[in-house]
Each structure stands twice: as structure tokens, then as C-alpha cells.
Amino acid sequence: TRIVTVGAAQLGPIQRAHSRKEVVARLLSLLEQGARHGCDLVVFPELALTTFFPRWFFESQAEIDTFYEAQMPGPETQVLFDTARKLKVGFYLGYAELTQEDGRTRRFNTSILVDQTGVIVGKYRKVHLPGHAEHEPWRQFQHLEKRYFETGNLGFPVFRAFGGIIGMAVCNDRRWPETYRVMGLQGVEMILIGYNTPVHNPPAPEHDNLSHFHNELVMQSGAYQNGTWVIGVGKGGREEGVDQIGNSIIVAPSGEIVGACSTLGDELAIARCDLDLTLSYKNSVFNFAKHREPHAYGMIVER
Ligand code: ING
DSSP states (O other): OOEEEEEEEEBOOOOTTOOHHHHHHHHHHHHHHHHHTTOSEEEOOTTTTSOOGGGSOOSOHHHHGGGSBSSSSOTTTHHHHHHHHHHTOEEEEEEEEEEEETTEEEEEEEEEEEOTTSOEEEEEEOOOOOSOSSOOTTSSSOOOHHHHOOOOSSOSOEEEETTEEEEEEEGGGGGOHHHHHHHHTTTOSEEEEEEOOBSOOTTOGGGGGGHHHHHHHHHHHHHHHHTOEEEEEEBEEEETTEEEEOOOEEEOTTSOEEEEOOSSSSEEEEEEEEGGGGHHHHTTTTOHHHHOOGGGOGGGGOO
């Protein structure tokens, strides 16, 4: 057995008025709670340092950029890394990344994996950006990720950490089977996914009553079909007037939900995840080497 004790650290609403200092204090409290309960790894949501700002249309780039981190760790987040090292508990953190690359300013919806020595051992940039790029006033609220972020340019990498092979995804990525399969083909044993998911999806309100079902469906199938653990951690509650689903879950390679949050606030759900449970799926029904037929799948990667 290779047990990784994981804490799914769901966050309640982060209102616009909440400072990074206040939010980091909430993250710290969950990280310390996780350490007290023997967690090796704590998983936070997508964009976990600020409110979900793509729900608004902003004219001013300067105002938009107040929601990004130009350094990671930066002055307000350094304490998370110091605490990880002190308590020997790693974490996944979703945040808005502002960076200079290829001689220009880039903006990504990013997640990092920090190990138990407080070192960043992995980075991912969200590939599937939902929503729209232009202001759409008809919507009860905007979803301007295609305006505020570039498509991730790191692919779907996996990282050796916590005694296994760990991958990351962000929010909408979890709804696309390709996300899991690309990491599955790299032998992933645990996929960490932070999300901010509103109950209401303006383009398809008829799906709203299925928001929890769809959230669980995609992560349970992704886990089972690739023989991997999946840890999905959301924001919950009413954030700036928008209800978020919460519904954070810990899914085993069998597809079974073995841990879950049951509130819409800051809450830690913990499970002891044996990475060796992946083997009975990777060596039988989803033995890719024996059973996959890539020659038949070409259409999936055509533009
Ligand atoms: N949010 C949502 C998500 O993919 C969404 C967008 C909501 C899609 C509801 C479909 C239905 O979970 C982010 N941030 O991707």
C-alpha cells in the first residue's frame, strides 16, 4: 500500500471585499486542520485567493490585474509555503497567474502542486476555458474566462510526488474526458481538481438542477476510466450573489465517492487514499497497452 492522506479543503464564498490576507488566513486554518488530522496533502479550489472575478465585465485592465498574482509565492502567500514546510503537509492551490513570458505579459488560470518541504513541484495552466470573451449583458452574471485568461500552454503534465504520480486540472477541464486520458496515458494515480462552479449556467438553465449530478458524474467516470484517484474541491455558497455548488468529493479509482464535504462553507473532507488501488484497474479492464486501439481514435485529435 502507498497511502496518501488527502484533505479536500472546500472554501465558502470569497466576497470581493475579502482581502488576500483574510483569505490566506482561511487557507492556513484548513492547512493546519489537515496537518492535525494527519494529511500529507491538502487540495484548495480554483482561483482560491480571490472572488471569482470572471463573473464581471471590467473595462480597466489595471482593475482586472488586481485579481492576479505576479509572484508565487508572493508576500501574502509565502506563509502557506512556510507552514507546509513546518507541518510537512503539501498543497494544491488554484490562482490567477500574471507573468512575463516570450517578451510579453501572459495571464493564466493556474494551479500549483507544493510538496511537504514547501517546494513547488508542479504547475498547470487551465486548458478548457468555459464561457465567452465579450461582454454579454443578457446573462445574470458573466463568465469571461476566455477574455481574462489564455489557454493553458503546459499541456496536462504529471509529477512524481507524495510517493506516486500526481496530475492536476482546473474546473471545466474535469468535464472533458481528454483531460483524464492524457494524464492516464502518463500513468497518473491521483488527479487534483479545484473548481468554482455556479449552480446556474446561463446558456443552459435546464441543466441547473443536475449541477451536482454532472459534477460527480464527470469525476467518477474520469477516475474509473483511467484507474486514478480524483480529488475535486470547490467553492460553495453564495459569492457576490451567485450560488456555487460546493459538492467537493474524493473519488477512488473504482469510481466510488469515499469522502465528501456536506456544507457550503470552509470544510475539510479527509480520506486515506491508497495509490495501489489504481493497479487493479490499470492492470485489468483499463490495461491501455493490452486493450486500447489508438488507430481508431484519430478523429479525437483532429482540429
Ligand atoms: N466553471 C464552470 C465549470 O465548468 C460551468 C462553468 C458551469 C460549466 C456550469 C457548465 C455548467 O464547472 C468554471 N470555472 O469552469
